[in-house]
Amino acid sequence: MAQQGATLQNFNNELVKSIEELREKREQISRAILKEEEEKAKISNDLRILTERLSRINESLARKISARNEYDKTIQETEQAYMKILESSQTLLHVLKRETVNLNKQVGQ
Template identity: 70%
Template structure:
């Protein structure tokens, strides 16, 4: 019977040791879970902050692109109007030169010869 008691004691010791090992592994895993949950919270917070920053940058970018488009439109309209002024000036110069030539041919003195 002592032999059976010794065997039972040995099994009991092994069982207690296995349970303690499992508890230790569980505790280590629990610590890892807590650390990863904390990291997850930090990442989610960072993601929220970055999402807010992205929204602000996108809004600012949209406003600046709209303003640049207005500049482009104004510049294009101004350049087109300026080209019309240049064309009109060229036409006016041509007409003035032609009229001056006609007047000269008729013997009318040039403007530079007129008294001031």
């Protein structure tokens, strides 16, 4: 009977030891979970900040692209008007030269 008591005591000791090992592993997992949850929260916050920043940059880019397009349009319209002025100036110069020649012919006669 003493041997059965000793065997039972050994089983009990092993059982207690196994339970302690399981608790220790559970605690390790709990610490790992906590660490990953903290990392997840940090990454989520970083992602929120970056998403807001990306949104602001996209809005800024849209405004700047629109402004650049307006500059392009204004430059093109101004260049076209300037070319018309040059053409008109050239035509005026030709007319002036022709009239000067005609006037000189009339005065010279």
